Amino acid sequence: MTLDAARPKLSLLLAAPRGFCAGVDRAVRIVEEALSRHGAPVYVRHEIVHNRHVVDDLRARGAVFVEELNEIPDDGRPVVFSAHGVAKGVVSEAMRRRLFTLDATCPLVTKVHREAERHHARGRHILLIGHAGHPEVVGTMGQLPDGAVTLVESVEQAASVTPPAGLPLAWTSQTTLSVDDTAEIVAALAARFPGLAGPAKDDICYATSNRQAAVKAVVGRGADLVIVVGAPYSSNSVRLAEVAERAGARRAVLVQRGADLDPAVADGCAAVGLTAGASAPESLVQEVIARLATRFDLAVEEVRVAEERIEFRLPPALSRSPGAMAAE
Structure with missing residues (x-):
């Protein structure tokens, strides 16, 4: 037999x-390119992406993963922000310390950040659909002042959430949610708040x-x-x-x-x-x-079910040739 x-x-x-x-591919390439150009160590704030195999491989090549900037010495080494994005306070602290940062935030997450900022500038309170504690949610909420965003995690919460009175409302979402679940939450919110504004296109990537x-x-x-x-x-x-x-x-x-x-x-x-x-x-x-x-x-x-041909560019500091960087 x-x-x-x-x-x-x-x-x-x-x-x-x-x-x-494309966002994950870009983030991993940023760490790889930083290691190639600058050698080890390259510090990465939070796991670059949520995959143990990828993180362990990069760690073996010289990436050092930390949770906060205070774990990074002032030694001039590159510091990469993960694909999930970071709060503005993290960026400000890095600038204060004059750290050499490379932003690996997925451009589609950055889009959500900018949307939230635009809604806030127009006087709207933000209802953010997402999971508490997820790095992307922490980063998005951290784009705006405390109290400017209310997190909504479920249809049940959508039915009971009490945003600040007297303010127009807008919703945005974490990019990695269930399409169907998010649609149900948005429908529940829209039924309660008829003037609810939203993104031109759903934020789920x-x-x-x-x-x-x-x-x-x-x-x-x-x-x-x-x-x-x-x-x-x-x-x-x-x-x-x-x-x-x-x-x-x-x-x-x-x-x-x-x-x-x-x-x-x-x-x-x-x-x-x-x-x-x-x-x-x-x-x-x-x-x-x-x-x-x-x-x-x-x-x-x-x-x-679909073809994907999207590719995101590396940050300017890495997209230039090493020779051009040295000549500057």
Whole structure:
């Protein structure tokens, strides 16, 4: 009997797009380029992206991850702000200390920051849809004075939130939320506050929307189990698992890499979906495929719902050639 004949057949539906988005790719390239040009150490405030594999790889190459600027010595080394963005107070402190900073904030997060500032300048109180304590939420709230933003985490909170009286209202959101959940929260807020202003386009980023749509597509193709490659503290990865189950998958499991997966979880399944959060590299997806192949005779098919060709530029200090920088 051949090896393939000894293994049960399994249809593996690869969601596409999946994995790294343009903002994550840019953030990782910023740290890599800083290490290449300036050597180690390069300090990074907070994890550059929410993925242990990526962080450990950069740490091995000389990146030093810290939570606050007071952990960084005044030694002239580069300091990178993570893709999630930082509060204005952090930027001000870095400027006061004359730190050499490189801002890896995702441009789509920066867009949310600017929207919040514009609403505030027009006298509006901001209702921010997001998760308390998430670095992106902390950074967005930190763009405005204390009390200028009220966080709304759920439909239940939307039904009871009490913003300051007498002020016009606007909403904005964390970029990595569930598209469907956010729409429900916005609808609940709009029903209570008819004059509620919002962004010209939803703040949930294109990559989050595309990955959630791709998960729904693989479930629609018959995947009753969906495997999500991503960190348990990655908002967009956790949302993918939730979306899969709400779309009708019998079960969704979140793993950080192939070694974390018990392939027996797919026993009895005719089709399994596989995706990855926006901060998970494709190499980890391939690890999961290899892990499943130890137990199943896989028939792999990609289910694509969108093409992504967006690329974000590096900061000016890194986009110039090293020679040009030295000549300045």
